[in-house]
Structure formats: structure tokens, C-alpha cells
Amino acid sequence: xxxxxxxxxxxxxxxxxxxxxxxxxxxxxxxxxxxxxxxxxxxxxxxxxxxxxxxxxxxxxxxxxxxxxxxxxxxxxxxxxxxxxxxxxxxxxxxxxxxxxxxxxxxxxxxxxxxxxxxxxxxxxxxxxxxxxxxxxxxxxxxxxxxxxxxxxxxxxxxxxxxxxxxxxxxxxxxxxxxxxxxxxxxxxxxxxxxxxxxxxxxxxxxxxxxxxxxxxxxxxxxxxxxxxxxxxxxxxxxxxxxxxxxxxxxxxxxxxxxxxxxxxxxxxxxxxxxxxxxxxxxxxxxxxxxxxxxxxxxxxxxxxxxxxxxxxxxxxxxxxxxxxxxxxxxxxxxxxxxxxxxxxxxxxxxxxxxxxxxxxxxxxxxxxxxxxxxxxxxxxxxxxxxxxxxxxxxxxxxxxxxx
Ligand code: HAM
Numbered sequence: 001x002x003x004x005x006x007x008x009x010x011x012x013x014x015x016x017x018x019x020x021x022x023x024x025x026x027x028x029x030x031x032x033x034x035x036x037x038x039x040x041x042x043x044x045x046x047x048x049x050x051x052x053x054x055x056x057x058x059x060x061x062x063x064x065x066x067x068x069x070x071x072x073x074x075x076x077x078x079x080x081x082x083x084x085x086x087x088x089x090x091x092x093x094x095x096x097x098x099x100x101x102x103x104x105x106x107x108x109x110x111x112x113x114x115x116x117x118x119x120x121x122x123x124x125x126x127x128x129x130x131x132x133x134x135x136x137x138x139x140x141x142x143x144x145x146x147x148x149x150x151x152x153x154x155x156x157x158x159x160x161x162x163x164x165x166x167x168x169x170x171x172x173x174x175x176x177x178x179x180x181x182x183x184x185x186x187x188x189x190x191x192x193x194x195x196x197x198x199x200x201x202x203x204x205x206x207x208x209x210x211x212x213x214x215x216x217x218x219x220x221x222x223x224x225x226x227x228x229x230x231x232x233x234x235x236x237x238x239x240x241x242x243x244x245x246x247x248x249x250x251x252x253x254x255x256x257x258x259x260x261x262x263x264x265x266x267x268x269x270x271x272x273x274x275x276x277x278x279x280x281x282x283x284x285x286x287x288x289x290x291x292x293x294x295x296x297x298x299x300x301x302x303x304x305x306x307x308x309x310x311x312x313x314x315x316x317x318x319x320x321x322x323x324x325x326x327x328x329x330x331x332x333x334x335x336x337x338x339x340x341x342x343x344x345x346x347x348x349x350x351x352x353x354x355x356x357x358x359x360x361x362x363x364x365x366x367x368x369x370x371x372x373x374x375x376x377x378x379x380x381x382x383x384x385x386x387x388x389x390x391x392x393x394x395x396x397x398x399x400x401x402x403x404x
Contacts, residue, residue, distance in 0.1 A: 029068075311363065
């Protein structure tokens with residue numbers, strides 16, 4: 001949990017720095033929404049949806065990702081017209097029926113960001129720089145690398161798809177059955193193939209560059225120029241197509257340094273200028289990213305668990321529940337985190353239990369303290385003397401100690 005909390009604190013801060021507002025969408029959506037946007041032939045939709053049918057027979061599913069729900073919700077709330085450019089972020093569980101293994105879970109947690117309404121490469125650049133800043137804050141920046149590709153416009157991609165289909169069709173006989181299916185359904189998926197024969201063929205396969213027009217090239221050039229200016233290294237990977245069909249122009253993935261496996265991607269995203277058109281006919285460009293929290297946490301250095309607060313107990317011979325609870329409330333009113341030990345026991349046992357808790361100080365009331373109306377405070381983590389003082393003086397000393 002210390003790592004999850006550190007990550008979640010940094011996520012909130014970085015989104016605040018870049019002017020994003022949080023959006024929370026339901027876990028359940030209509031299946032049709034994802035089929036129309038992510039693509040019926042993608043693994044996510046074809047194999048990995050957790051499907052649900054409600055009592056009236058509506059075809060629903062647990063959300064496999066956040067972009068499509070965010071875009072749907074933003075459009076439904078009429079945010080897109082009202083606001084010009086929307087900068088939205090989200091964080092929550094996603095569900096994909098994949099084969100569970102290290103780094104691949106059926107319920108995993110993503111945070112992500114979507115910038116809607118801005119067609120300029122500045123939006124793509126800001127998202128990549130936001131990631132750079134976050135990786136630095138999490139001390140994982142030396143463990144990840146950035147790969148980028150240009151998927152061009154829909155027309156350019158169609159031209160490339162044809163070139164790719166012609167090339168692989170000439171070698172159809174040697175292809176694995178899954179790749180022969182990809183050849184028919186979506187030849188771009190072949191770039192992602194893990195089959196040995198397809199991998200061999202890729203070495204001489206056409207690349208998209210020759211199909212790109214001046215506008216698409218200029219978009220990616222602007223992105224890479226800004227990354228260089230800001231000291232972010234990257235590599236261009238012409239085989240990076242991503243597992244979802246809604247992308248165009250700039251796509252990217254942050255992967256673990258030294259690893260080529262897609263399941264080691266910690267974050268991915270790109271531009272999806274045609275997605276809204278597909279969903280509800282609205283013309284609104286977008287670009288976004290999502291990152292897997294479990295995969296990031298696996299790379300983060302250990303966080304020292306922070307001992308904090310007070311463990312408050314009363315010795316058995318004077319135990320008085322009302323007195324104890326009221327003391328704890330008074331300490332909380334002064335701003336201290338308090339674990340109330342509501343069990344009469346001997347002082348050595350109390351101290352043992354206090355040490356085993358996450359508290360930094362034990363606050364004990366024994367017979368003497370009760371008669372003097374004082375508190376004995378024993379530091380549990382430092383070799384500093386204990387003290388017995390009045391309530392007000394104890395609070396003062398504890399405040400000073402916490403500030404040090
Ligand atoms: P994605 O590449 O499918 O993109 O997922 C983003 C990240 O989620 C991955 O890089 C990975 O870290 C994590 N992830 C995905 N599947 C799993 C899993 N089964 N177990 C653990 N972690 C996983 C998207 O979801 C797009 N919506 C990103 C995007 C936002 N594009 C534009 N805007």
C-alpha cells in the first residue's frame with residue numbers, strides 16, 4: 001500500500017499541474033460501445049470482454065479500458081461543445097479476460113488522460129511530457145523507454161493496409177492460422193504478430209512511411225522535435241500498432257527498458273481523431289494515454305512504510321472505556337492520528353502491541369497519570385526518552401517532535 005499511495009498522490013499532483021479534471025465513469029457499459037470503437041477483430045473485444053446480460057437482455061460488459069467510456073460520458077454530458085478543449089483524467093479498475101500471468105491480470109488498474117478538442121501536436125507532446133514528469137517523480141524514469149509510431153490518417157492507413165495485405169498474401173501459405181485470419185480481418189494486426197514466420201516476414205515488410213502525406217509527417221515531426229528539446233529520448237518503431245483500432249497519427253508506448261514483450265508496456269496511447277465521429281457523428285479530435293498501475297508499482301523502489309500517529313491505551317487496573325475514548329477524541333481534535341486500544345491489559349503488553357502497530361508514539365494512562373491528569377508518551381521508533389506531562393504540554397511536545 002505505501003507504493004500505491006505514493007503513486008496515487010503523484011498521479012493527482014501531476015494531473016493538477018497539467019490542468020486536468022477527474023472524471024469517474026461506471027464499471028459497466030454496453031458491449032456495442034466497445035465493438036464500434038476498439039474494433040470487433042481486436043483481442044480486447046473478440047476474446048477478452050467480461051460479458052453480462054441484464055434482466056431485460058441488454059448486452060453489457062465490464063469496461064476493458066477507459067478511453068471509450070470517457071469519450072462517451074463527455075459527449076453525453078455535452079462537455080465537448082461547452083468547454084472547447086476538455087482535459088480529463090481517470091483512475092480505476094479495468095477488466096480483460098486474458099490468461100493471467102505476471103503483469104497481466106483480469107482485473108487491473110489503470111489511470112489515464114484524454115484531451116478532447118485539440119488537434120494540434122502540442123496536445124500529444126503535453127501528454128508525453130506529463131508521463132516523463134511522473135516517471136521522474138516515481139523514480140522509474142531510468143527503467144522505461146518510449147517508442148513512437150505514426151499511423152497516419154484513415155486514408156493513408158487504408159493505402160498501407162493494402163500494401164501490407166498484398167505483401168503477406170504473397171506468403172500466405174507459410175502463415176499461422178491466426179495470422180491468415182488477421183490477413184483477412186485486419187492486416188495491420190500482423191505487425192503485432194508473435195508467430196515466428198510473421199516475425200521473419202516483417203523484416204522485409206513495407207513500412208507506413210511511404211504512405212504518409214505531408215500533414216501526418218509534420219504532426220509527428222513536431223512531436224519528436226519537442227521531445228528532443230525537452231530531453232526525452234525515444235525510438236521510432238514502425239511496427240507499433242497498439243491493440244485497439246481507434247488510433248491515427250501519433251501512437252506511443254512506454255515499455256520496460258530492455259524488454260520487447262508487449263506485456264511489459266507500462267503505458268500506451270495516441271491520437272484518435274476519428275473516434276467521436278464513429279461513436280456519435282461528432283467531429284472532435286482527441287489524444288490520450290493510459291498506464292497500468294500494477295506494472296508501474298512493480299518498477300517503483302520500495303517505499304518505507306510511514307510510521308505515524310499515536311497508540312493510546314490504559315493500564316488494566318484503571319481501565320475506563322469512556323475516559324479512554326474521550327481522550328482519543330481530544331487527541332484527534334488536535335490533529336493526531338490515533339489508534340484507540342480498547343482493551344484492558346498490563347503496561348508491558350500495551351507497549352508491545354503499540355510497537356507492533358504503525359504508530360510512532362505510545363500514549364499510556366496508568367494509575368499515576370489518571371490521578372495527575374497527565375499522559376506518559378513513549379517514542380516507539382526513536383531512542384528518545386519518554387515523558388510524562390499534562391495533556392496540553394504533551395500535545396505541544398508531540399507537535400514539535402512531528403515537525404522535526
Ligand atoms: P492499453 O495499451 O490497452 O491502452 O492499456 C494501457 C496500459 O494498461 C498498458 O500499457 C498496461 O500497462 C496496462 N494493462 C493493459 N492490460 C493489462 C492487464 N491485463 N494487466 C495489467 N495491466 C494491463 C488502453 O487501454 C488505451 N485506452 C490507452 C489510451 C488512452 N489511448 C488513448 N487514450
